[in-house]
Amino acid sequence: MPISATNKNGQSLLHIDGDMTIYTAADMKSELMTHMAQPCEREIDLSEVSEMDSAGLQILILAKREAEKHGTSLRLTGHSRAVLDVLDMCNLASYFGDPVVLSCNENKGQ
Amino acid sequence: MSLDLDQALQTYIAEARELLQDMEDSLLRLESDPNDADTIGAIFRAAHTIKGSAGLFGLDPIVSFTHIVEDVLDRVRDGDVVIEPNLIAVLLESGDHMLHLVNVVAAQGEKLDADAIKREGGLRIRLQAYQDNSSEVSHAIQVEAEIPLQSSGGGLVETDNWHISLRFGQNVMRDGMDPLSFLRYLSTLGEIVSITTMFDALPIADEMDAESCYLGFEIDFKSEADKATIAGVFEFAREGSLIHILPPHSKLTEYVELIRSLPESETRLGEILVTTGALTQQELEAGLSEQQTSARPDGSTTPLGEILVEQRSVEHEVVQAALDKQTQSKDSKSKENRYIRVQADKLDELINMVGELVIAGAGVSLLAQRVSDNPLQEAASVMSGLVEEIRDGALRLRMVPIGETFNRFQRVVRDVGRELGKDIELVITGADTELDKTVVEKIGDPLMHLVRNAMDHGIESAAIRQATGKSVKGTLRLNAYHDSGSIVIEIVDDGGGLNRDRILQKARDRGLIAPNVTPPDQEIYNMIFEAGFSTAEAITNLSGRGVGMDVVKRNITALRGTVSLDSAVGQGTTVSIRLPLTLAIIDGFLVGVGKSSYIVPLDMVHECIELTENDRQAASERSYLNLRGEVLPFVMLRDHFEVEGSGARRANVVVVSCAGQKAGLVVDELMGEFQTVIKPLGKIFSTLRGISGSTILGSGEVALILDVPSLVQQAVNRESQHVSTRQVIH
Numbered sequence: 001m002p003i004s005a006t007n008k009n010g011q012s013l014l015h016i017d018g019d020m021t022i023y024t025a026a027d028m029k030s031e032l033m034t035h036m037a038q039p040c041e042r043e044i045d046l047s048e049v050s051e052m053d054s055a056g057l058q059i060l061i062l063a064k065r066e067a068e069k070h071g072t073s074l075r076l077t078g079h080s081r082a083v084l085d086v087l088d089m090c091n092l093a094s095y096f097g098d099p100v101v102l103s104c105n106e107n108k109g110q
Numbered sequence: 111m112s113l114d115l116d117q118a119l120q121t122y123i124a125e126a127r128e129l130l131q132d133m134e135d136s137l138l139r140l141e142s143d144p145n146d147a148d149t150i151g152a153i154f155r156a157a158h159t160i161k162g163s164a165g166l167f168g169l170d171p172i173v174s175f176t177h178i179v180e181d182v183l184d185r186v187r188d189g190d191v192v193i194e195p196n197l198i199a200v201l202l203e204s205g206d207h208m209l210h211l212v213n214v215v216a217a218q219g220e221k222l223d224a225d226a227i228k229r230e231g232g233l234r235i236r237l238q239a240y241q242d243n244s245s246e247v248s249h250a251i252q253v254e255a256e257i258p259l260q261s262s263g264g265g266l267v268e269t270d271n272w273h274i275s276l277r278f279g280q281n282v283m284r285d286g287m288d289p290l291s292f293l294r295y296l297s298t299l300g301e302i303v304s305i306t307t308m309f310d311a312l313p314i315a316d317e318m319d320a321e322s323c324y325l326g327f328e329i330d331f332k333s334e335a336d337k338a339t340i341a342g343v344f345e346f347a348r349e350g351s352l353i354h355i356l357p358p359h360s361k362l363t364e365y366v367e368l369i370r371s372l373p374e375s376e377t378r379l380g381e382i383l384v385t386t387g388a389l390t391q392q393e394l395e396a397g398l399s400e401q402q403t404s405a406r407p408d409g410s411t412t413p414l415g416e417i418l419v420e421q422r423s424v425e426h427e428v429v430q431a432a433l434d435k436q437t438q439s440k441d442s443k444s445k446e447n448r449y450i451r452v453q454a455d456k457l458d459e460l461i462n463m464v465g466e467l468v469i470a471g472a473g474v475s476l477l478a479q480r481v482s483d484n485p486l487q488e489a490a491s492v493m494s495g496l497v498e499e500i501r502d503g504a505l506r507l508r509m510v511p512i513g514e515t516f517n518r519f520q521r522v523v524r525d526v527g528r529e530l531g532k533d534i535e536l537v538i539t540g541a542d543t544e545l546d547k548t549v550v551e552k553i554g555d556p557l558m559h560l561v562r563n564a565m566d567h568g569i570e571s572a573a574i575r576q577a578t579g580k581s582v583k584g585t586l587r588l589n590a591y592h593d594s595g596s597i598v599i600e601i602v603d604d605g606g607g608l609n610r611d612r613i614l615q616k617a618r619d620r621g622l623i624a625p626n627v628t629p630p631d632q633e634i635y636n637m638i639f640e641a642g643f644s645t646a647e648a649i650t651n652l653s654g655r656g657v658g659m660d661v662v663k664r665n666i667t668a669l670r671g672t673v674s675l676d677s678a679v680g681q682g683t684t685v686s687i688r689l690p691l692t693l694a695i696i697d698g699f700l701v702g703v704g705k706s707s708y709i710v711p712l713d714m715v716h717e718c719i720e721l722t723e724n725d726r727q728a729a730s731e732r733s734y735l736n737l738r739g740e741v742l743p744f745v746m747l748r749d750h751f752e753v754e755g756s757g758a759r760r761a762n763v764v765v766v767s768c769a770g771q772k773a774g775l776v777v778d779e780l781m782g783e784f785q786t787v788i789k790p791l792g793k794i795f796s797t798l799r800g801i802s803g804s805t806i807l808g809s810g811e812v813a814l815i816l817d818v819p820s821l822v823q824q825a826v827n828r829e830s831q832h833v834s835t836r837q838v839i840h
Contacts, residue, residue: 022283025320033315054278054289054325061309062318089293090307090327 020056047078144193277326279350300333465787472808513541540590568605698786702779704753707813743825744774
């Protein structure tokens with residue numbers, strides 16, 4: 001399963017591993033939405049996302065919007081290079097509103 | 111080849127010639143402003159269109175050569191090759207060769223001759239130096255009409271950026287394309303100044319299909335690329351997607367249209383356009399404040415689009431800023447769109463028919479007068495008024511501005527100047543002056559001769575100019591204006607002028623002027639139009655002036671025109687060509703001598719007076735009259751044309767003027783104005799002096815059209831001979 005969930009102090013921590021592309025989008029969506037249905041604060045760790053395309057981006061946007069609709073918060077953390085590239089290109093970093101941190105390792109390229 | 115295709119080919123040939131002319135103009139413009147991206151784009155498009163259309167007709171020689179030119183131009187456009195004089199020279203020559211190809215391959219359906227092939231080989235080698243040898247890229251895709259780029263008028267927004275609105279179709283991703291990859295590719299063509307991702311179309315989670323695309327982008331893009339290239343980026347996504355590309359400085363209304371055509375709400379889009387800088391700060395403030403104050407009673411606000419259009423003040427300022435940037439070529443492009451292409455012979459046919467109508471109308475009027483039936487006369491007079499209007503309208507159809515002819519000389523002046531090592535600037539004024547198309551076609555050669563002459567012999571070399579305190583750069587001026595029913599074309603140079611004494615000496619040697627007579631300067635200068643002056647000896651003696659000037663004069667005379675020359679030593683020479691506006695129909699003044707009728711062009715008639723008994727007696731001794739204290743030389747038409755029968759009891763004098771000289775024509779009868787359809791005289795009459803053509807009267811009789819300039823000249827000459835012989839006697 002590309003998404004693993006852990007619970008930490010009542011906060012749900014989702015960890016996405018692998019590609020967020022058109023090939024994984026359908027599974028990714030249904031899985032992510034199941035998690036989103038639970039009313040709690042949520043954090044998605046994107047550090048292991050190796051590739052992202054428009055389909056993946058749509059899933060992230062959908063998640064963010066669902067969270068807003070349910071009045072819960074959604075934070076994205078540990079953006080990988082692939083994710084940052086996409087958010088940068090689409091000028092969406094401010095929409096998600098999460099602090100973006102680049103680690104030295106990532107900076108040197110994966 | 112089927113008839114339809116043949117017609118299409120004719121259209122292609124005509125268009126290719128126009129495009130090549132545009133290309134040449136643009137190249138010359140580029141010489142003074144090498145970085146003008148619009149001009150470079152225009153040249154590229156011209157070559158591209160010629161190549162593309164040639165491909166349709168299978169004109170391979172054109173395709174293969176033009177392809178190289180296009181390739182080089184593409185690199186110029188991308189900034190890989192810098193515009194420099196040598197490149198422009200090569201491109202100009204390539205343009206000439208392309209024209210040759212069009213003329214030979216497309217128009218005549220023949221193969222190039224050996225010379226042309228050799229020339230092409232040379233050009234190919236020179237072009238290759240500018241070509242990218244590593245790879246052959248050709249990814250330009252022709253898109254729908256690029257009219258927005260070239261349209262003028264309306265409010266233009268100030269931004270320099272392209273605005274691209276994308277709403278991808280739902281199936282884009284399923285078809286194996288990633289919208290993001292289009293953006294990546296786009297960013298290789300320029301700079302994405304700002305981008306807003308639109309996901310308003312994203313449905314709620316349950317309805318969303320993860321494999322459908324719901325994304326859209328509003329992009330402001332800075333690029334030198336042309337619309338075709340930018341549109342080409344999205345070529346594969348075009349199906350099912352909404353793609354709007356607004357070029358820099360598009361009209362405000364086009365933005366409004368864009369806002370309306372997109373799925374999102376107008377207010378939201380308006381704000382996005384404003385924050386991304388697609389619309390200016392001014393437009394933002396004006397638009398938004400208006401929006402707040404103009405909230406409608408029902409709570410809704412005026413759509414931003416409407417406000418932006420209503421915002422006349424903003425539009426006005428924007429127009430001011432944008433107007434400066436509109437280049438000539440854009441203007442002429444938008445003008446072109448208002449034209450209909452009509453075959454010249456159809457127009458000629460129409461004018462011929464109008465000519466017949468004029469003659470038939472004259473017949474009706476004449477009959478109406480004879481039967482003295484008042485209502486009939488009235489009807490006939492109304493009809494002839496209308497015929498006159500139709501005549502003017504039809505003739506106006508054939509009028510074209512002389513500017514096109516003048517502009518051709520930009521290239522001539524550039525090339526000849528270079529050849530002679532002189533820096534000469536061509537200044538064109540009065541380019542809007544119109545004249546008959548047939549005249550325009552025939553005036554090109556004489557003009558060419560005069561322009562070359564002025565450059566070669568008129569304007570001095572830079573060293574001499576500097577020594578005489580003139581600016582090093584010579585100026586050649588082409589000017590045109592209307593003057594009493596004729597058009598005057600002037601070729602003015604600021605060179606050394608003519609050597610009056612030399613010409614006078616020469617004229618005396620050749621017996622053109624009697625040894626003891628000194629005619630006015632103007633007359634002396636005009637001697638160089640005499641055939642005797644166009645000899646090799648004259649060239650050296652007169653610093654070359656006079657080469658083939660008699661030919662120029664003959665050509666212009668054939669157009670019923672005149673040519674004269676004025677010169678001031680050290681200041682330059684002015685050659686004035688005076689031509690009738692049209693060669694087909696004129697307003698004439700009908701006069702009678704004995705039983706014959708003659709026509710004098712009305713524009714040249716100054717006044718009519720009665721020949722008094724005193725004058726008539728005096729006329730046997732001297733050939734001039736006293737016109738209110740002025741000496742008026744005259745010609746007795748009865749004697750001149752040897753009309754049979756004795757003179758009428760009363761005679762009249764028609765005072766005509768031509769190029770500043772007046773003369774009287776003595777006739778028996780004044781018959782009034784007459785619309786004259788000019789019919790050429792047969793070849794056997796070509797040597798006849800004093801007659802320029804014929805026409806048919808309402809009664810079916812033939813009337814001769816008098817060649818007033820030559821009659822005036824004759825009268826003046828005889829008069830001065832008369833005076834000089836008397837001087838000798840005394």
